[in-house]
Amino acid sequence: MIDELIVAKNLTKIYHRGSEDIYALKNASFAITEGEFAAIVGPSGSGKTTLLNLLGCLDTPTRGSLRLNGREISGLKEHALVRLRRENIGFVFQQFLLLPTLTVRENIALPLLFSKKNGGNGKVDEVIRLIGLDARAEHLPNQLSGGEMQRVAIGRALITNPRIILADEPTGNLDSVTARAIFDLFQDLNGQGLTLLVVTHNVELAKMAHKIICLADGEIVQPKS
Amino acid sequence: MNFITLALKNLVRRRGRTGLTLLGVAIAITLLFSLLSFNVGYEKQLSGELESTGIHMLAVPKGCPYEAASLIIHGGVIPKYLSNSDVAEAKKIEGVEIASPMLLHQFYKDEKPHIVYGINIEDMKRLKPYWTVEGRFFSHTEDTVMVIGRNLAEKENLKVGDVVPFGPDKIPFTVVGILERTGTQDDEFHFLPLEVAQRTFGKPDQITTIAIRVDDISRMSEIANQLETIPDVQVVTMTQIMGTIMNLVGSAQTLLISVIIIAIIISAVGIMNTLLMSVNERTREFGMMKALGASGLDIGKLVVIETLLITTSGGILGLLVSIASTSLIEGFVKGIIPYSPAGRLMSPEPRLIGLCLLFSICIGFVCALYPAIKSSRLTPMEAIRGDLE
Numbered sequence: 001m002i003d004e005l006i007v008a009k010n011l012t013k014i015y016h017r018g019s020e021d022i023y024a025l026k027n028a029s030f031a032i033t034e035g036e037f038a039a040i041v042g043p044s045g046s047g048k049t050t051l052l053n054l055l056g057c058l059d060t061p062t063r064g065s066l067r068l069n070g071r072e073i074s075g076l077k078e079h080a081l082v083r084l085r086r087e088n089i090g091f092v093f094q095q096f097l098l099l100p101t102l103t104v105r106e107n108i109a110l111p112l113l114f115s116k117k118n119g120g121n122g123k124v125d126e127v128i129r130l131i132g133l134d135a136r137a138e139h140l141p142n143q144l145s146g147g148e149m150q151r152v153a154i155g156r157a158l159i160t161n162p163r164i165i166l167a168d169e170p171t172g173n174l175d176s177v178t179a180r181a182i183f184d185l186f187q188d189l190n191g192q193g194l195t196l197l198v199v200t201h202n203v204e205l206a207k208m209a210h211k212i213i214c215l216a217d218g219e220i221v222q223p224k225s
Numbered sequence: 226m227n228f229i230t231l232a233l234k235n236l237v238r239r240r241g242r243t244g245l246t247l248l249g250v251a252i253a254i255t256l257l258f259s260l261l262s263f264n265v266g267y268e269k270q271l272s273g274e275l276e277s278t279g280i281h282m283l284a285v286p287k288g289c290p291y292e293a294a295s296l297i298i299h300g301g302v303i304p305k306y307l308s309n310s311d312v313a314e315a316k317k318i319e320g321v322e323i324a325s326p327m328l329l330h331q332f333y334k335d336e337k338p339h340i341v342y343g344i345n346i347e348d349m350k351r352l353k354p355y356w357t358v359e360g361r362f363f364s365h366t367e368d369t370v371m372v373i374g375r376n377l378a379e380k381e382n383l384k385v386g387d388v389v390p391f392g393p394d395k396i397p398f399t400v401v402g403i404l405e406r407t408g409t410q411d412d413e414f415h416f417l418p419l420e421v422a423q424r425t426f427g428k429p430d431q432i433t434t435i436a437i438r439v440d441d442i443s444r445m446s447e448i449a450n451q452l453e454t455i456p457d458v459q460v461v462t463m464t465q466i467m468g469t470i471m472n473l474v475g476s477a478q479t480l481l482i483s484v485i486i487i488a489i490i491i492s493a494v495g496i497m498n499t500l501l502m503s504v505n506e507r508t509r510e511f512g513m514m515k516a517l518g519a520s521g522l523d524i525g526k527l528v529v530i531e532t533l534l535i536t537t538s539g540g541i542l543g544l545l546v547s548i549a550s551t552s553l554i555e556g557f558v559k560g561i562i563p564y565s566p567a568g569r570l571m572s573p574e575p576r577l578i579g580l581c582l583l584f585s586i587c588i589g590f591v592c593a594l595y596p597a598i599k600s601s602r603l604t605p606m607e608a609i610r611g612d613l614e
Contacts, residue, residue: 056516058605078521086518097513101234106226113226114519160518 005163005195006032006055010064013050013218024050026218027064032211034163037186037196039206042215048199049168051215055197056166057085069163086115090157094169096149098141098156104128105137108155115160123159131155131185147178154185165189167198171205183208228523232530239503243535246499250539250585251546253492256485258547258581259554259571264478266572271467273568274409279352281445282462284315284324284435284452306431307457314455315435320448323348323438326419330426332393339377341415343422352438353411360385360402365418372402374412391415392425408568481558493592500532500596512605521601528600532593533586540585548573 013025025047032038042048053059054066057073060081066073069088073081090111098107109124128137131151141149150170157165167186171179183205190196200206214221236243286305307326315324325348330341346362363370371391373383383389383400391398398417406412423429437460439448449460504511511524547554551571558570 053604056605058516082518082520085516089516091513091516093513093516095509097509099231099234099510101238102226102231109226110231110514111517113228113231114514114517114523156517 003034004031004067005034005036005069006030006197007067008054008064009066011051011054011061011066012063013047013054013059014062023218025054025061028213028215028218028220029064030211030213030220032164032195032197035190035193035195036211037190037209038198038211038213039209040197040199040213040215041201041206045217046215047218048215050218051213052166052168052197052199055164056089056091057081086111086160088163090160090162090165092150092153092157092165092167092170094172096141096146096153096173098149098152100141103138103140104133104144104152104155107141107152108159110156111160127155127158130158145178146174147181150174150178150182151185154182154189158189162194164195164197167196167200169199169201171200171202179205228527228530229534232527232534235527236531236534242499242503246496246535247539247542249492249495250536250588251543253485253489253588254540254543254581254585255547255550256488257584258544258573258577259558260478260481260485261577261580262547262551262571262573263481263554263558265574265577266570269572270568270570276463279354279438280436280463281439281442282437282449282452282460283466284311284437284455284458284460285433287457287459306428306433307435308432309430311455311458312432312435315437315452315458318448318451320439320441320444321437321452322440323351323436325349325352325436326432327434327436328419328422328426328428328431329433330422330428339415340413341417341422341426343417343419345419346416348436349416352436353407355407356411357405358402359405360400363401363418365420367401367418368421369396369398370401370418370421371398372404372416373400374404374414375406376412377414378403393427394425396425489588493588496532496536496588496592497595500528500592501599503531504528504596504600507600508603511600511603515603515605524603525597525601528597529590529593532596533589536585536589536592537582540582543585544578544581 008031009029011025011028012023015022015024028047028051040048040051050059054061054073055068057068057076058081060076061074064074068084071084073084076084099110102110105124105128108127125137128134131154133148133151133155136144136148141152144152150173154165154170157167165186170186171182174182179202186196186198186205187208196209198205198209206212284307286307288305309326312324312326315321325345328343330343332339332341346365350356350362358372360372362372369391373381378384378400381389383403385400385403387400388397389400390396404411404416417425419432423431435458437448437452439445445462449462452458452460511519514524514527515521551569551573555570
């Protein structure tokens with residue numbers, strides 16, 4: 001039996017602006033299995049961020065169902081969402097969002113502060129080795145290249161041993177050579193069994209995915225397996 | 226790494242802003258601590274000064290208001306007098322241990338006021354047993370002799386044995402003694418035998434006040450009532466005098482308190498404004514933290530810790546500045562209050578230090594509350610991506 005990690009059924013998110021209802025996501029249904037690499041594509045305003053919000057347990061759907069690791073997230077309280085997020089999700093952002101006064105090591109260890117887990121230096125060192133920044137562990141972000149900063153961000157997402165990595169335009173700020181290296185790193189991680197959901201405009205990266213979820217005006221328009 | 230380290234690193238990242246906010250808190254706490262120290266110190270000093278007179282109450286002419294009684298105790302002169310017979314009556318009352326008549330007179334020399342006390346020296350030695358003198362005290366049978374306070378001797382460059390023209394007729398008086406420094410107003414006065422003072426200033430049988438000491442303080446009220454049965458006599462206790470002086474000082478204090486309240490409000494608004502700016506600038510950072518597993522409470526906690534670090538450091542800095550500049554602040558305050566006792570007016574007690582530190586922490590909590598709630602409610606992906614897709 002295929003282990004479905006994420007199952008979305010008729011997922012709908014409505015935002016209210018004054019008396020107007022804005023459908024950011026309409027009846028989206030899809031499933032992601034454990035170890036799958038999925039790309040979410042679509043133009044600006046198509047609902048990618050809303051979907052990422054929901055998948056990352058940062059928000060709950062207005063209608064429909066979203067099960068993460070068998071657990072329904074609709075109607076969950078904030079503290080339950082936080083716990084689900086801490087235990088299952090790792091985020092990678094386009095702008096890296098590293099804290100400028102923290103070293104590579106400290107940036108990577110930051111989620112441990114919130115998860116109250118004591119990863120210890122061993123776990124941090126292991127992640128630093130995995131992302132290939134052993135020699136840069138004590139450097140500050142302003143001493144790193146864009147590619148290195150994105151590696152730190154990936155390391156930070158990995159430190160809590162999440163089951164899913166959600167990456168939002170992870171190569172959007174990188175040149176093609178550096179982007180290629182990040183693709184390779186993602187492939188390595190996926191090869192080790194990590195589930196990846198990547199929002200991207202990069203066709204090459206999208207082609208590497210096992211599944212593409214294409215969004216337009218809040219609807220999945222061209223699901224492709 | 227823990228929340229405090231993270232908060233400290235963020236504060237260091239914005240050194241200028243952190244420094245200015247901290248300075249605002251420090252100024253407010255300096256003012257607050259100085260006022261509280263002054264309040265405690267002033268009352269203590271005044272109470273000590275009144276106690277040092279050795280007098281429990283003053284019998285003054287009827288119609289003499291408390292303000293005038295307050296003036297008497299510090300060398301002021303009022304245009305009403307008691308007589309020797311009033312003194313005799315007072316001495317007859319049971320429980321009165323000492324009833325010492327005094328004549329106060331004020332004259333100007335080089336446009337500076339000089340206070341003269343006509344006293345009964347034997348009574349004064351009992352009322353002020355701590356008085357010691359360089360030279361000697363006069364006896365009540367002596368004429369044209371005086372004892373003077375230490376400060377007065379230094380100001381006028383007088384020594385024991387000096388002969389100075391004195392009074393309206395410029396009669397030569399001999400300085401037979403100079404009081405060792407008492408730390409009270411006595412350091413500024415001339416002391417003459419009562420009869421000599423009455424004759425010199427043309428006030429025979431006239432007495433400004435009768436200083437009363439009772440043998441049992443618990444009977445003060447009863448004895449005061451009996452004293453007031455003497456025609457033309459009104460009694461003012463030292464507690465009443467202290468209250469009157471504190472009222473006089475109260476108006477100056479109100480001014481100071483107003484300034485301090487304004488400083489604290491400005492400081493608090495400044496802190497809140499800085500925090501809100503900081504929170505707005507850091508929406509992406511907080512969004513990232515939430516996405517990485519931080520709860521709203523974690524974000525709020527970070528904002529509160531950063532604020533408390535600023536306000537507590539500001540509080541400590543303010544306390545240090547206040548303690549270090551005690552003399553300067555005392556000089557300023559003495560210039561604006563109507564009466565200040567001799568000695569140190571500021572009393573920086575440990576409990577006040579604790580109170581001001583607690584206050585700076587409370588300011589931190591109050592100022593951090595709204596920014597912390599605001600930051601904790603951020604929707605992460607909207608914050609990170611800037612808008613909704």
